[in-house]
Amino acid sequence: MNKSSEINTIWNQLLPLLEKSLNKPIYEALVSSTKPVTINSKCLEIAVPNEVVKDWLSKHCVTLIEQEISSIYPEINKVEFFVGHSEMFTTPLLEETTSSEAAAKPIVASNPFLNQRYTFDSFVIGHGNRFAHAASLAVAEAPAKAYNPLFLYGGVGLGKTHLMQAIGHHLASSNPRAKILYISSETFTNELINAIRDDKTLHFKNKYRNIDLLLVDDIQFLAGKERTQEEFFHTFNALYENGKQIVVSSDRPPKEIPTLEERLRSRFEWGLTADIQPPDYETRIAILKKKAELSDLSIQDEILSYMASKIQSNIRELEGALIRVIAFASLHGSELNITLVDKVLKDIVGPVTAKTNISIDIIKKTAAEFYSISLDDMSAKIRTKEIATARQVAMYLARELTKSSLPKIGEEFGGRDHTTVLHAHDKIKTARKNDLEIKQAIKAITEKLKSYAP
Known part of the structure; x- marks a missing residue:
């Protein structure tokens, strides 16, 4: 039953029933964005794009969905929702075939694996993304001739994936035989691990080195993975030397990605680097x-x-x-x-949102008060655990809540290097997921900062 074709058959029977039972805004805004994944113990597990969709479906639609699905498939009596990785909704265009099969099968523009909503027509151009949009369009119209590679960077949810996939759609439309592959760096890593484990590295290389356009999301996650970086380096070289287009995205520019090999960093800088700023x-x-x-x-x-x-x-x-x-x-x-x-x-919007006008000084002062240390300790060279944690939390909040650059933040914390700020940010970002004390500290300090927000 867990074969994707069988699950999709059930899903395709279910959707028309839900469309009839729900009003149009609910169906189009919530249900149509979901994707069935697997069936475990009579429970259909459904991936959703974000927490908003998950919460609404769980609270208001789960009973209806369970009733409708049991009417067409009695063996299923329960549904559960989970937030899936973005790539679950934008599956790679190349399936696992032999290299000869891949060469024989053209990738057509109607292929469903790129998100159909992510086109140039649906992209809203503004001051913060105009340059990145122009660069992406130039690449789409002249692959491997305009800018190769194209490196897009910016914060979460600013449109990097949209532009990357728009390039894919444009090329697929102008050249239906073009072989296009969109992946995340996480998928690249996992497939490499599986290929090594299953002794299929030749197949892995054939898959990634025989395409016309490679789109890799979140390339920063290659940092620290030596074997993965080595393989991506060779993949990059093979595609580049054969005149194929490479587009990668990251949450930061190449020079700010820690533990990224210099040879990869230099190749990312061969072409054009374009940043995307938050929309005005x-x-x-x-x-x-x-x-x-x-x-x-x-x-x-x-x-x-x-x-x-x-x-x-x-x-x-x-x-x-x-x-x-x-x-x-x-x-x-x-x-x-x-x-x-x-x-x-009211529960998702407050005075403090990403990139406010709150100063770094106020963040330092508020964090120092919370941790009961002096303001001077924030800039001092003291490295006790308590002071180091307070300083790292403050750096994290400065990165999250201000428009200041990494060097500027480092300067405000006693002239520290930008890599120190980046390390602190990444460390606290990871820690807040599992460390209750860090999570509570960030929440308390952020609440206090709301009183300073304009």
């Missing part, structure tokens, strides 16, 4: 309008403008907020107004 107010409004338009929804400009003023961090949160508001209004039969928006978003 006007761009956020345009993004919301585009999202509403694509969902065939009519929403007052006043409401969209208000939401754009509240969500300032990234596009993913912006679109998630719109989905949440639409879903709430539809489920409760409420009028869509600013009062409702405030009610729905």
